[in-house]
Amino acid sequence: MLSIKNVSKKYSNDFTALSNFNLELEGGVIGLLGANGAGKSTLMKMIATVSKPSEGIITWKGHDIHKNGDELRHDLGYLPQSFGVFPNLTAVEFLKYMAALKGINMKKAITRISELIDLLNLNEVANKRIGNYSGGMKQRIGIAQALLNDPKIIIFDEPTVGLDPNERMNFRNLINSLSKDKIIILSTHIVSDVESSAEKIVLMNNGKLICFCKNEELLNSLEGNVWEYLTQESELEDIKNKYITGNIIRRNEGMVVRIISETKPKSEAVNVQATLEDAYIYYTSGKRGRNIE
Ligand SMILES: Nc1ncnc2c1ncn2[C@@H]1O[C@H](COP(=O)(O)OP(=O)(O)OP(=O)(O)O)[C@@H](O)[C@H]1O
Numbered sequence: 001m002l003s004i005k006n007v008s009k010k011y012s013n014d015f016t017a018l019s020n021f022n023l024e025l026e027g028g029v030i031g032l033l034g035a036n037g038a039g040k041s042t043l044m045k046m047i048a049t050v051s052k053p054s055e056g057i058i059t060w061k062g063h064d065i066h067k068n069g070d071e072l073r074h075d076l077g078y079l080p081q082s083f084g085v086f087p088n089l090t091a092v093e094f095l096k097y098m099a100a101l102k103g104i105n106m107k108k109a110i111t112r113i114s115e116l117i118d119l120l121n122l123n124e125v126a127n128k129r130i131g132n133y134s135g136g137m138k139q140r141i142g143i144a145q146a147l148l149n150d151p152k153i154i155i156f157d158e159p160t161v162g163l164d165p166n167e168r169m170n171f172r173n174l175i176n177s178l179s180k181d182k183i184i185i186l187s188t189h190i191v192s193d194v195e196s197s198a199e200k201i202v203l204m205n206n207g208k209l210i211c212f213c214k215n216e217e218l219l220n221s222l223e224g225n226v227w228e229y230l231t232q233e234s235e236l237e238d239i240k241n242k243y244i245t246g247n248i249i250r251r252n253e254g255m256v257v258r259i260i261s262e263t264k265p266k267s268e269a270v271n272v273q274a275t276l277e278d279a280y281i282y283y284t285s286g287k288r289g290r291n292i293e
Pocket residue numbers: 011012013015016017034035036037038039040041042043081
């Protein structure tokens with residue numbers, strides 16, 4: 001239903017933030033993973049029609065969204081990465097204002113606003129000025145406004161920034177409760193946020209698509225290539241220069257280092273189960289020696 005064909009984005013300073021991107025999305029949760037500057041927000045802004053591709057075409061239900069974006073915008077819920085709110089309004093006032101902008105019938109909007117306030121645990125602050133909210137509470141208002149119109153396509157750019165662990169879990173549950181026929185695209189660097197909820201992962205690096213695949217495919221591609229062994233702190237620098245390293249855990253007896261490598265890095269190294277974080281580190285690292293199969 002959402003099709004991205006040969007899309008590139010060159011900014012006015014001639015910098016290419018996205019090169020020749022191709023994706024076909026139908027339904028379900030899609031996790032956009034990539035380092036800072038990978039081009040996640042650039043892609044999301046173009047899908048949300050707030051920015052135009054320099055080349056290529058994005059279609060929704062078969063129509064070019066940059067020729068006529070009305071249909072897409074009607075079906076869209078969007079949380080931009082930097083989401084500004086009006087500090088003098090309360091949550092309820094702000095959400096009513098957004099509902100009016102979206103052309104939602106006010107009676108319907110009021111019911112929906114009270115549902116969303118509940119879902120996002122904002123009851124206690126619903127009638128207080130947003131200016132006095134914590135960062136995580138403001139973020140939850142941003143999530144709520146994106147869901148006001150029961151959108152068919154939802155774009156969340158870094159939705160979990162500033163959320164505490166309970167609220168992150170609540171957000172994951174909220175995503176999982178949304179119907180499966182919606183397209184939900186969410187970007188994050190917190191790999192665990194998409195590990196459980198995203199059916200598919202778009203992994204990107206330096207504006208290029210590395211893979212669009214299922215979680216399991218990414219994990220399978222690293223099978224047998226993730227290792228751990230105990231080492232000393234003095235060895236770490238060398239190891240990091242030589243290998244792609246993941247988590248390093250300090251123990252009484254030394255440091256347990258996690259390495260992603262096609263060959264066994266040391267005789268005592270043992271194979272461990274790959275995680276999505278390993279895949280992210282491996283495929284976005286300049287050191288990797290091969291492409292995903
Ligand atoms: N308006 C702009 N003009 C010029 N370059 C830009 C502009 N917006 C973004 N860029 C550049 O494009 C690249 C991609 O930026 P983008 O914001 O899409 O990355 P991102 O993956 O969302 O990163 P982050 O994880 O930090 O949010 C970056 O190198 C950025 O500096």
